[in-house]
Amino acid sequence: MKWEQVPLGPLQTNSYIVTEGYHCLVIDPGDEGKKLIQLLEKRKVVPQAILLTHAHFDHIGAVDIIRDHYRVPVYIHKKEENWLGDPSLNGSKFFMMPVSTSVKPANMFFEKEETITIGDFTFSVFETPGHSPGSVSFYFEEAEFVISGDALFQQSIGRTDLPGGNHDQLLKSIHSKLLALPEQTLVLPGHGYTTTIGDEMDSNPFLNGF
Template sequence: MKWRQLPLGPLQTNCYIFSNNEKECLVIDPGGDAKKLTNILQQQHLKPIAILLTHAHFDHIGAVDDIRTEWNIPVYVHKNEKDWLPNPSLNGSQFFMAGAVKVSEADELIKSEGILTIGNFSLMVYETPGHSPGSVSFYSEEAGLVFSGDALFAGSIGRTDLPGGNHELLIKSIHEKLLVLPEDTLVLSGHGPETSIEAEMERNPFLNGF
């Protein structure tokens, strides 16, 4: 398994391309710059088979419809945010200067935690709410990594001042769902550089009381 990080869109949100040896890939959080993302996928001769959303804030969904249409693939989002994609007041775009972001509804709803199998990909879905009600993290034991969305960052955590945010719930999610993963697990966040579970356990000031 291979992964590539691409900062896209108005907030340079990390989109991830997670690919296998057959050149199939999952596109995680395509936040914008659809043409750039499409060109990279085509240049690498990759075949997207699904779009996964860690949550439905505007800066994570801006290129969803373009990529979905180009490859005719399904979009997955947690059921708690099924109405957010077409609604600027829910996805947060109306509160920022990026203009209203409206995306067609998801094709598949993530209804609970568990193994999500798409083609030859198998990911464990963890519900990690707090930044938003439907935030999820996707863990690949095989690749030793977790796509944490905006729950956990290198040295920081997600903001909780947007609609549906809950600081106490976010801290609980991180401790109970992410910090229990193997310490060498690579954390691929929605913004900023990659980190590891071990590094955040030891040095994240929001989690260790320093």
């Protein structure tokens, strides 16, 4: 299994392409849908689904372009079912975007923590709220990486001043779910550089003393 980080849009949100053979999962396609389709065609892979760690505008801007082009389902946590089409919830209303972000409803919903299989891919869904109420992380145990969305970053954590954010809840999510993973686990965040669980346990200043 391979993964590729693709920064997209004005906030350079990390989208991820997780590949197994000729199939892939597209995670958090935040913007520049045509660019992402060109990359998928160059890699000669076809998406089996779109997964969203959460519904903030910078993670969802290219959802409809990718979904309509490949006719694949979109997955999101049930708690953010209504966020995709609501600029006041997905945040685009507050960031002076040229056009407010509105995406068609998701097709499938995460409602609990579980290990699921989509096509060629089996992974665990962790509920990691705090940045937003329905934030989730995707853990690929055999490949030893977790896609953490905007929960955990290299030397930082997600902001909690947007609708539904909760700082204490975010810290609890990180410590109980993410830092419980093996220290060698690679963390693929929603922004910035990759890191490891061990590195963040040792040196992330936001996590010390919790």
